[in-house]
Amino acid sequence: MGLDYKWVFWNTHKKAYDRLIVSGMVIYLVLFFTISFLTNPEIIAETVIIRAFGSLAIIMLHIILAIGPLTRLNTKFLPVLYNRRHLGVSMFLAALIHGIFAIIHFHALGNVNPIYSLFTSNMDYGSLTNFPFQVLGFFALLILFVMASTSHDFFLHNLSAKTWKRLHMMVYLAYALVILHVFLGAFQQETSVFTTATLFLGWLTLVSLHLVAAFKESKVDRFVAEKNTEGWHKVCPPEEIEESRAKIFTVKGERVAIFKYDGKLSAIHNVCKHQGGPLGEGKIVDGCVTCPWHGYQYLPHNGQSPPPFTEKVKTYALKIEKGMVYINPKAFPEGTAIPPISSS
Amino acid sequence: MIAGQRKAHKYIWIGIAVVLPLLMFLAIKDLDFTSARTSDASGELPVSFSLSGQSLKIQVDTPLKSTASLVYEMYTDGSRGNILGQLEGRGSYEFLISPGTKGIYIMDAIKKEELFKIEF
Incomplete structure (x- = not known):
């Protein structure tokens, strides 16, 4: 959380992860080049570059798409999630090199504009197996470009978290386009059981992870709490909540984080305004609820970020009845101060 | 994520689970995997x-x-x-x-x- 924007927000952990990303990419490329030239000495450099960077981008895309559901299934993966943005931009750069070399190699030597050539060199748009697959890759690259260029906090802040999230969910369309680009392109020209099966297994892994995580979340969303006569939802005994931590509770399909701190209890909406991080998985640091994803902070009693920051989340009223915490399901507007209740 | 986004994610991945394998199959069903040639x-x-x-x-x-x-x-x-x-x-x-x-x-x-x- 910072007041001014920086081109790249690096800290010690991010630098370590970035070194890991760069080393992984370099090792993969070196191995790919070595094996390609050893197994096929006649192969030309442009072909190897196109293949190496294309396959690298696909592998990275699979890793990126697996991180979200993995963190929902196991919080041990959270540190990887904090660094997903840099991985995404690196993946785009690999895809861009693949795209640029492919356009130069196959379309730049004629007498028409290379982009025009990409769309018109094969006009068999009505066919499936002869479909101009390069067009699919072009649109996937375009989506990845939009995502990479708007990945900075400046755009997140100015587009609003909701719009930004919608925009970045286009990565799923990019993934589908990339898969079809490979199946209708490379696999048509060089049939290989190994590469086909690998990509199919990648799809199977991603689909399984996302659907398992989605159905697990749906189960939590459908939770119906016991209510008292006034319609307040029964949560748990206060002792069940750890000091400086929260219990995440479902109210009308939305998640609420009930925090215990300094002998008090307060409830706020669980979703961080920055990137939708789960506030209830964070803890109280310096008197503020601190998002586990990027450290955005909120005061627990009013859901407001401490000045000069302006982020606000909804708040909820709590009470204790017969040794049980109850929550009013009706949320207060974002930033409304609600006096905390005693946890004893 | 808010509830709406969770739902959107679920439906998108159900779509990817159903449509993509069908297209993958149609793309490779006529390929000859016994030969490496075009x-x-x-x-x-x-x-x-x-x-x-x-x-x-x-x-x-x-x-x-x-x-x-x-x-x-x-x-x-x-x-x-x-x-x-x-x-x-x-x-x-x-x-x-x-x-x-x-x-x-x-x-x-x-x-x-x-x-x-x-x-x-």
């Missing part, structure tokens, strides 16, 4: 030709799978001769061939493989 080489010719004197007309009916297809003359002894030009996609191509040319070879310039051998 599918062009195993099927019927995607090109037709006509010869009038020394003028050779080649009609490419369906796009060639190889990205750089070069046309060579075939000498009487069957060896590969002069390069005539490149086939870049569907369309009509006309080349001037040397007298005594017995046929043509269409080669994949990148993989350096023979795609088609056509004798007149």
Whole structure:
């Protein structure tokens, strides 16, 4: 959380992860080049570059798409999630090199504009197996470009978290386009059981992870709490909540984080305004609820970020009845101060 | 994520789980996994030709799978001769061939493989 924007927000952990990303990419490329030239000495450099960077981008895309559901299934993966943005931009750069070399190699030597050539060199748009697959890759690259260029906090802040999230969910369309680009392109020209099966297994892994995580979340969303006569939802005994931590509770399909701190209890909406991080998985640091994803902070009693920051989340009223915490399901507007209740 | 986004994610991945494998299957169902060569080489010719004197007309009916297809003359002894030009996609191509040319070879310039051998 910072007041001014920086081109790249690096800290010690991010630098370590970035070194890991760069080393992984370099090792993969070196191995790919070595094996390609050893197994096929006649192969030309442009072909190897196109293949190496294309396959690298696909592998990275699979890793990126697996991180979200993995963190929902196991919080041990959270540190990887904090660094997903840099991985995404690196993946785009690999895809861009693949795209640029492919356009130069196959379309730049004629007498028409290379982009025009990409769309018109094969006009068999009505066919499936002869479909101009390069067009699919072009649109996937375009989506990845939009995502990479708007990945900075400046755009997140100015587009609003909701719009930004919608925009970045286009990565799923990019993934589908990339898969079809490979199946209708490379696999048509060089049939290989190994590469086909690998990509199919990648799809199977991603689909399984996302659907398992989605159905697990749906189960939590459908939770119906016991209510008292006034319609307040029964949560748990206060002792069940750890000091400086929260219990995440479902109210009308939305998640609420009930925090215990300094002998008090307060409830706020669980979703961080920055990137939708789960506030209830964070803890109280310096008197503020601190998002586990990027450290955005909120005061627990009013859901407001401490000045000069302006982020606000909804708040909820709590009470204790017969040794049980109850929550009013009706949320207060974002930033409304609600006096905390005693946890004893 | 808010509830709406969780739902959107779920439906998107149900869509990817249903539609994508169907398209993957349709894309590869006719491929020959026993051969590493291009599918062009195993099927019927995607090109037709006509010869009038020394003028050779080649009609490419369906796009060639190889990205750089070069046309060579075939000498009487069957060896590969002069390069005539490149086939870049569907369309009509006309080349001037040397007298005594017995046929043509269409080669994949990148993989350096023979795609088609056509004798007149």
